[in-house]
Amino acid sequence: MVRVEQIRKAGPSTPVNLSLILHELTTAMLLRAAWGKTRIKNMPELLAGVRTGIALSSGFSVPDLFQTWRRSVLAAVTGMKRGLESLHKAVDSVFEEVIEERMCARAENVKTGAENVDENLVDVLIGMQEKGDSVFPIDKPRIKAFLLDTLAAGTGTSGSAMEWTMSELIRNPKVMAKLQEQIREAFRGKAVVTEGDMQAADIRYLKLVMKEALRLHPPAPLLVGRESIDVCEVDGYTITAKSRVLVNVWAISQDPKYWDAPEEFKPERFEKGDIDFMGSHYEFTPFGAGRRMCPGISYGLASMELALVSLLYHFDWSLPEGVSELDMGEAPGLGVRRRSPLLLRATPVLPADCAE
Numbered sequence: 001m002v003r004v005e006q007i008r009k010a011g012p013s014t015p016v017n018l019s020l021i022l023h024e025l026t027t028a029m030l031l032r033a034a035w036g037k038t039r040i041k042n043m044p045e046l047l048a049g050v051r052t053g054i055a056l057s058s059g060f061s062v063p064d065l066f067q068t069w070r071r072s073v074l075a076a077v078t079g080m081k082r083g084l085e086s087l088h089k090a091v092d093s094v095f096e097e098v099i100e101e102r103m104c105a106r107a108e109n110v111k112t113g114a115e116n117v118d119e120n121l122v123d124v125l126i127g128m129q130e131k132g133d134s135v136f137p138i139d140k141p142r143i144k145a146f147l148l149d150t151l152a153a154g155t156g157t158s159g160s161a162m163e164w165t166m167s168e169l170i171r172n173p174k175v176m177a178k179l180q181e182q183i184r185e186a187f188r189g190k191a192v193v194t195e196g197d198m199q200a201a202d203i204r205y206l207k208l209v210m211k212e213a214l215r216l217h218p219p220a221p222l223l224v225g226r227e228s229i230d231v232c233e234v235d236g237y238t239i240t241a242k243s244r245v246l247v248n249v250w251a252i253s254q255d256p257k258y259w260d261a262p263e264e265f266k267p268e269r270f271e272k273g274d275i276d277f278m279g280s281h282y283e284f285t286p287f288g289a290g291r292r293m294c295p296g297i298s299y300g301l302a303s304m305e306l307a308l309v310s311l312l313y314h315f316d317w318s319l320p321e322g323v324s325e326l327d328m329g330e331a332p333g334l335g336v337r338r339r340s341p342l343l344l345r346a347t348p349v350l351p352a353d354c355a356e
């Protein structure tokens with residue numbers, strides 16, 4: 001799971017770039033689930049294209065302010081059209097190759113009568129295309145759009161959630177110590193912690209820590225933009241029909257109207273009460289709400305739990321020598337990423353030590 005060996009190799013005195021490790025990990029995990037491999041050719045181009053797509057599809061853009069023919073003219077003038085075309089060029093050939101490869105593998109399996117034991121998301125989508133669904137027909141462009149959506153929505157978000165959680169734990173050593181104690185107690189003596197171990201253990205404090213990190217650092221702070229269907233009034237402002245609406249989850253989840261000492265990292269605030277992130281408590285919606293709510297919530301939470309447990313079970317974490325305070329600044333942009341990479345020292349803790 002987490003590159004425990006890679007981190008261990010760095011030794012306790014060399015800081016590891018945890019931001020990089022976590023983002024590579026989430027991308028590799030998603031690629032494996034989506035199309036069955038963790039590395040592909042043109043990977044940097046693909047990931048750069050995905051980032052461009054996120055930037056172009058989120059936030060404010062001048063063409064959005066107009067609803068007439070001016071929108072398409074402005075899209076050309078402001079470079080938005082050019083950006084979308086280069087994004088298409090970067091990602092389309094990669095997706096084309098992946099789909100072709102899986103189609104050949106499926107055809108080969110049919111020919112030889114072999115079972116597809118490693119079925120992945122692309123296989124499932126091709127299967128749906130072959131069956132033909134009259135209500136929700138799937139064709140190749142839709143498969144590509146689905147892959148792009150999953151890659152864009154599922155990698156940066158999980159990686160960012162993990163790196164902010166580790167950042168808050170470093171800043172709050174008592175919380176880190178309490179969590180590590182529970183994790184090491186739950187998995188006493190195990191050489192590695194597996195998904196099965198995690199399900200059996202159900203470490204409640206970890207869930208509270210993750211909730212609190214997502215409250216302070218929601219990875220998609222403005223959610224996915226909505227369009228109003230009818231004219232409506234909010235706080236005395238008239239919102240016309242077909243307006244682009246952005247919901248500022250970041251501000252809402254730090255609003256003192258709903259949260260006591262909102263700027264403090266206090267996982268215990270979730271101990272009592274039933275606030276969860278399933279979209280029915282509007283003061284806390286890091287995964288959004290309603291029909292466009294994150295469909296990857298279970299996958300995202302499970303991978304976050306497993307990565308955090310591995311990091312906290314196997315290592316003690318500290319700031320690099322000579323650094324007394326962690327930079328908690330956010331990078332400009334619409335995803336809330338750290339301004340500087342998270343560099344930390346990792347001191348290995350042997351499973352045998354956890355059994356003491």
Ligand code: HEM
Pocket residue numbers: 030149150153154155157158161218219220223224225285286287288289290292293294295296297299300301304
């Ligand atoms: C901690 C991790 C994650 C967080 C915090 C997160 C958060 C979100 C949020 C806030 C939205 C927008 C919801 C709305 O507007 O109501 C969203 C949409 C989405 N998420 Fe996630 N997500 C995470 C992980 C994932 C993963 C791992 C996947 C895929 C495996 C995924 C797939 C998607 C998809 C496909 C959408 C819909 C995009 C669209 O509507 O076009 N997410 N996510």
